[in-house]
Amino acid sequence: MKGTLKVEAKNPEATIRGLFARWLKDSRLSAILVPAYSAGGIATVALFSNPEKLSEAAPLLPAMAVNAASIVAEIARDASANAKVGLFLRPCELRAVVELMKLKQVAPDSLVLIGADCPGTYKAAGFRNVRGEDDDFDNKYVRDQSGYAENVNFRTACQMCEYAKPLVFDLNVGFVGMDPDKELWVEAATDKGKALLEGVELQAQDEPEKRKQTLEKLSAARKAKTAARIEELDKAVMGPEKLVEYFADCLNCHNCMKVCPVCYCRECFFDSDTFQRDIAEHVRVSLRKGATRMPSETLLFHLTRMNHMMASCVQCGICEDSCPVTIGLATLFKKVSQNAQKEFDYVSGSSLDEPLPLATFRESEFARVGEE
């Protein structure tokens, strides 16, 4: 089921809120997770249940405070099926939710995945100043981005992201390649999505050519940008000397791990007693090289994290936003995860059926590994 949805009063954001209100009023959804402005301008995410409150929801808010998949993992680890919760999420958030479902960290039954197009977002920190007092900021952003316009103020990861349209969804609400003052693109991919569209007046049609072309244009431009960024990155990171330098400022705060949507262990190995060394142990390590960096084993943390998470990394770059010493993690993880996933013909979050690369194997594959 797909088609265009008429936009009321040149206000796409309000039109989307109207859909939410309908679903909450007739109890098709018990609640819906949507971006919102708190305290008058700070980007956040909220779980709305009362349709009256929806005026404060900002579904098209173009700033990312968290990857909301982390929140989904908090609230829907073993969700009961009597609550139906809608998740209005960006493509990278949906991809992370898909990975978490495969990692058995999110129970899918009570959730409806509602995707929104996202051509890019601003960092949450400082976004208040970007937006100013402009109440129509979100709609202006949508108008500006509907034709794809490069924006160098977007988050690093967003500037390299080729997926403006969600990969897996029950329902998608899109504006890329549309005239968002007049109509939005709505598409249901599953029965859950179709159930939400019942009673919604759609102009049924195939996905418009202009939309497809715009998405392709965006994707091509972003791939080119990624390649250029990785070329720059390589000059700064390749080889043991540079790699050590790249991570030299690390404070060992583990923020990058804590905010990572797919870093799912409830207790990280690196927060465990294994790394609670006493002084004698530190001296023993120091004796070997004459000195040892403190806090210790920060590079080990990052390299291990890469080995553990790169197969599922969705390249959202929220790690970089959370880093207090601004280590360029977004481009680095983009490169490392793309290469790693390529080995297994895997794209994280692109399918619920494709097994996780490290949770499966075939007898006849990688025959040279272990032999030479």
Place this chain on the structure above:
Amino acid sequence: MANYEPKIVGFLCNWCTYAGADLAGTSRMQYPPNMRPIRVMCSGAVDSVYILRALLEGADGVFIGGCHPGDCHYVSGNYKARRRMVLFNSVMNSLGLDTDRVWLRWISAAEGRKFADTITEMTEHLSKKGPSAFKDKWEV
């Protein structure tokens, strides 16, 4: 450099490679003493963190020995180790780090000769290659 002797940390699977090492020993086969063996229950139990910690703390090489594909005591541990190795190599390549310092090899309990030869070959390779860049790096 003159006195350089490569240090290799070895993770040997209990059921195959460790027994292969035993056979090499009881058969009085000569091989260089550069590898420190650590017995693990399965090559699939060797997490990347162990390999990385050895390398960052100054090991010149890491050797992982497992049962031949199809022979795993736990049915599929070595197949999983193999996939993990592919991922490990990919990450190392992406960062410009040597992948030829970490060797995964299938050596059965009957292959004492292969064990001795492999350790000899690895020791020679690392002797030629020189010490790991992390050996003197206290900043890691």
